Structures are given as C-alpha cells and as structure tokens.
Amino acid sequence: MHKSRQARFGLLIEAYAADLYRYAAWLCSDRAMAEDLVQETFMRAWHSLDSSKHKGAAKFWLFRMLQREHARQSNRSQAQRAEMGEGVLADVGRYDGNAEAVDLRRALAALPPEHREPLVLQVIGGFSCEEIAGILDTASSDVISHLFRARKQLREAVSNERLDRANNKVMA
Amino acid sequence: MNCLDFRRRWLTVPCAGDLALAQHERVCSGCRQFARRGLVFERRLREAVSVEAPPGLTERIRQRRDIGEMVHKHQARPLRYAVMISLVLAAALVSLLAYDFLAPDPREAEFHRVAEHLSLFPAGARKDMLQESGAGEHGGDHTIVPGS
DSSP: OHHHHHHHHHHHHHHHHHHHHHHHHHHHOOHHHHHHHHHHHHHHHHHTSTTOSOTTOHHHHHHHHHHHHHHHHHHHTGGGOOOTTHHHHHTHHHHOOOHHHHHHHHHHHHSOHHHHHHHHIIIIIOOOHHHHHHHHTSOHHHHHHHHHHHHHHHHHHHHHHHHHHHHHHHHO | OOHHHHHHHHHHSTTOOOHHHHHHHHHOHHHHHHHHHHHHHHHHHHHHHOOOOOTTHHHHHHHHHHHHHHHHHHHHHHHHHHHHHHHHHHHHHHHHHHHHHHSOOHHHHHHHHHHHHHTTSOHHHHHHHHHHHTTTTTOOOOOOOTTO
C-alpha cells in the first residue's frame, strides 16, 4: 500500500515537476520561491494523495494546488513580492539569448497577471479554457477574454520591439 | 465564419484544428497569412515561457517528502503516548467508580446482621428489646423484616 503510494507519487513528480516549476516561476518571478512553491505543492499532494478527488486529472489537481499555495503565500508576504518578471528575465541569458526570445519574455513579464496567468497555463499545461477557469476559480468567458488580450498585446509588443531594433540598425 | 471571428478564435485557442477555422483559412488568404504567422509566434511563445527547471528538483522534492514524513512521525509519538496515558487513566477512573458503586455498604451489612440476629427472638421479646434500646419510643416504624 505504502509502496504503491510512493510509486504513484514518484510518477507524479517525474511527469509534472518541471511544468509546475515553469508555472511557479512565472507566478512568483523568483527561482528559489518557485522551487519552494513546487516542493510545498508536492508535500500537500503527498498528504492528500489517497483522498484526492481528482484521481483522473492529476495534472489539473496539482496546478490548482500550486495556484492556491501561491495565493496563500502571497497573502502572507505581500510586502516581499518581487517585481513581476525580473527574476525570470534575469535567467534569459542562460539558455536562450536571442533577441526575439528576450523581447517576448519581457513582454510576457509586463502583462497584467490576470492576462499572463491563463496564457502561461495554456502554453505550459496545455489546459482548455474550462480547465484554466477551474484552476483560477473564474468564469471561462473571462479566461477567453484574457487569453485574447494577452496574445494581442504580446504580438503588438513584439512587433514594436522588432520595429525599434530595425530603426536602431538604420540609425547606426 | 468571418475574418474577425477567425482571428479572435486564433488569438484565444490557436491551432484548435476545428473544421470552421480550416474552411475559412482555405478561402481567405489574409487569414491564412495570419494563421501562418500565428504558428511561428506560438512556437516562440512556448520557447519563451519554458523556464528551465533546476537540476535535481525531483530529488529535492523526494528528500523534502522524506524529511516531512520523519518530522510527522516524531510529532505523532508524544501524541500517541498522551492518548495511551489518557486511556489508562480513564480505565482506572472507571474501575474505581465501579468498585465504589458495586461494593456493599458497611451500614447496610450491619443492618442485615442485626436484623438476622433479632429474627431469632420471638416477636414480643423483640418489641421489648427495641423499646429498651429507645428505637420504639418516638413511635417510629421500625419493623424489621429479615431478608428485606
């Protein structure tokens, strides 16, 4: 019983830890905090593994739990919250230094959280609008609206950046 | 489906792959271009969002789970002792009360002993003895029925 529980837990970690970390990094913009958030989420998952109502939707359940945990931590230490995106942006050079990726990441970090969160959930988790609404505890019509605005703003921001860079090249 | 609907759908759930989107894309070159650019944008977006997970993350999660379990066990031990001690005390209390309730009252035993003793005498002698002891002076009803 205990072994099968451990095996199930191991599978959850292998399957979702990286995606949860990515989501957490965009939520709290700090690598250490993101890792702590993921670990805390898995601790909660371990304790409620047997009583889980979402046995068929472990991914949804974990993302939802992480989102709740983040909300709890944010309420606890609102004063300590870093400026959104700075922590994630600081890591850009480590693994993808091309200008377009930097622009896109900067634009993403500059989005209001209510636009960014559904978009990140959709891109990282591959969730449907209904699932995102369930994770964020909001209406799916709101999710659709946020997704639309987020992509629109990102496309505009990236094309503006590209235009600026082209102008700078011409000026030089 | 018109161009506005097409683009709105694309910006909400790209690559949805439904029939209406595909049909419109076939007949509208502007939206076809829009979708093509959209696919490139989505690929870049996925790359931009993909923050690299730190090495050893899964191991650290397992370690934290193990530490959490150990702490949980150590915290549970005093609680287990407290429960056991409470149970022993409760059992002791119950047995004490039961003994008190079930044990014969010494006064009642004495009464029965005297009653048995008096029943050996005839009724007249018994009345005299009671009057002598003062029990019958106040007219009290001290009828002794042995075995009652």
